[in-house]
Amino acid sequence: MNRLHHDDRNPIFGRRFFGLLAIALALLGLYFLVRPPNPDPSSEAVAEVDGSPPTAVSTPLPHAAPTTDSDATENLSANAQSTIRLPTVAVPAGVEALEQETRRVAQDLLEQFPQQPAAMHVAAVMHAQLRETSEAQRLWRKCVELAPDDPRYRVNLASVAMDQGDSQTAITALQDLVDNGNDSEDVLLHYGMALNNVGNSEQAEQVLAKAVKRYPQSGSHWSVLGQAQLKNGEFQQAADSLQQALDLGVQLADVYFQLANAHSRLGNTEQAKTFREKFQQLKQEAPVEAQERFHKLSTAEARRTAITILLEAATVCQAQEDIDRAELYLLRLLSLDPANLLGCRTLADLYQHTGALREEQTVREHLLLVEPFRFENLLTAAQVAAELKQLDRAEALLKQAVAQQPTSAMPYAALAEFYLQVQKTSQAKFYAEQAVRRSPSPEGYRFLAETYRLLGDSEGERRALDAAKMNND
Numbered sequence: 198m199n200r201l202h203h204d205d206r207n208p209i210f211g212r213r214f215f216g217l218l219a220i221a222l223a224l225l226g227l228y229f230l231v232r233p234p235n236p237d238p239s240s241e242a243v244a245e246v247d248g249s250p251p252t253a254v255s256t257p258l259p260h261a262a263p264t265t266d267s268d269a270t271e272n273l274s275a276n277a278q279s280t281i282r283l284p285t286v287a288v289p290a291g292v293e294a295l296e297q298e299t300r301r302v303a304q305d306l307l308e309q310f311p312q313q314p315a316a317m318h319v320a321a322v323m324h325a326q327l328r329e330t331s332e333a334q335r336l337w338r339k340c341v342e343l344a345p346d347d348p349r350y351r352v353n354l355a356s357v358a359m360d361q362g363d364s365q366t367a368i369t370a371l372q373d374l375v376d377n378g379n380d381s382e383d384v385l386l387h388y389g390m391a392l393n394n395v396g397n398s399e400q401a402e403q404v405l406a407k408a409v410k411r412y413p414q415s416g417s418h419w420s421v422l423g424q425a426q427l428k429n430g431e432f433q434q435a436a437d438s439l440q441q442a443l444d445l446g447v448q449l450a451d452v453y454f455q456l457a458n459a460h461s462r463l464g465n466t467e468q469a470k471t472f473r474e475k476f477q478q479l480k481q482e483a484p485v486e487a488q489e490r491f492h493k494l495s496t497a498e499a500r501r502t503a504i505t506i507l508l509e510a511a512t513v514c515q516a517q518e519d520i521d522r523a524e525l526y527l528l529r530l531l532s533l534d535p536a537n538l539l540g541c542r543t544l545a546d547l548y549q550h551t552g553a554l555r556e557e558q559t560v561r562e563h564l565l566l567v568e569p570f571r572f573e574n575l576l577t578a579a580q581v582a583a584e585l586k587q588l589d590r591a592e593a594l595l596k597q598a599v600a601q602q603p604t605s606a607m608p609y610a611a612l613a614e615f616y617l618q619v620q621k622t623s624q625a626k627f628y629a630e631q632a633v634r635r636s637p638s639p640e641g642y643r644f645l646a647e648t649y650r651l652l653g654d655s656e657g658e659r660r661a662l663d664a665a666k667m668n669n670d
Contacts, residue, residue: 283531302503315345351370352371352384389425606631613648
């Protein structure tokens, strides 16, 4: 259970959507073509992959510029194309090669930034995922020394310490955080687990009871709470907590075993029998020992570890303004997993941060293949196209967003803003009307009033302004 820590009626006009959409009043100017720079990605980012074999993205690789939009093509000079291509099929890679590459990336990072806890953290994550927990523990101890207030390092130190059977070290690592009022999900989970492991089940129950109130949808917290309650002889409470863990999706054999014990103590013979049978079933479905299981999953594990380390390393490099190295790691990551969402977004944000619009467009278009129905992807791709003066492409993407989300006001608002920006006022009015019908707001009606004014429709302008006043009351 230890884990490495790695609205309906919202105003549409006049607010930013995901930090990207700025629809201002027309009288004050519209800024669809100008996007705020993205902040650096958090160093806590870790790629989420399922360890499955490489799969292909079924749609063809997108181009940096649309080949069917003649107006857009005219805006592209022969020497101003994207300098990257993204794969649609994961490259093959063996276990030994992946492990060597992962070690080299971690080592290069330590050599490049020897005094940076974030670099040590990446190396520690690598060692932990390669089952080298002693070295991981050593590096996380060093991270804690250099950055004692960063909870990530303490949580990870606690996790690997418990893996080695040293729950007291885990308690020591987390104690300062708990004493200072840190009640984050990971801190409370690992602290409660460690307390339970050393026999301090009463305090563990207190910690986990607080945790489930704060994080009621966390099955892991309910599971550990049930374990503590079982040790404290609170059999009905334990049964209730463990059942809650199951209801929230926890499907561990140990949870069924503990539920069987709790119901046995309560005299619920039939229920105890049912849970015991389920426990045996889960055990039989996973009979291999840990080392054998690792051997069978080694290829997927090695690829997953490499992806995680590449993403973490790129994040550290970008934070240190080592942009070339960050790009190198992210491109390699996407060659191993072309559909990795976090890798794609991080690379796109890197290019936005550095002003590399054509490269950013390549990644944004690739994201449309990986996650085609996400409005933010369509909007951002449209904004990049607009900045590149590919107005036909931008318009097409926004129309696609409207077609995919016909009941949401946001796509209509974005398209209305775009049309006003390119001086297609009639279209702007039409889509602004659609937006305010779906989500009325004072800002939206004032925007609509401006389109009426530009079209010379004073009566329409008056009606829209009256509606803005009514929605403001």
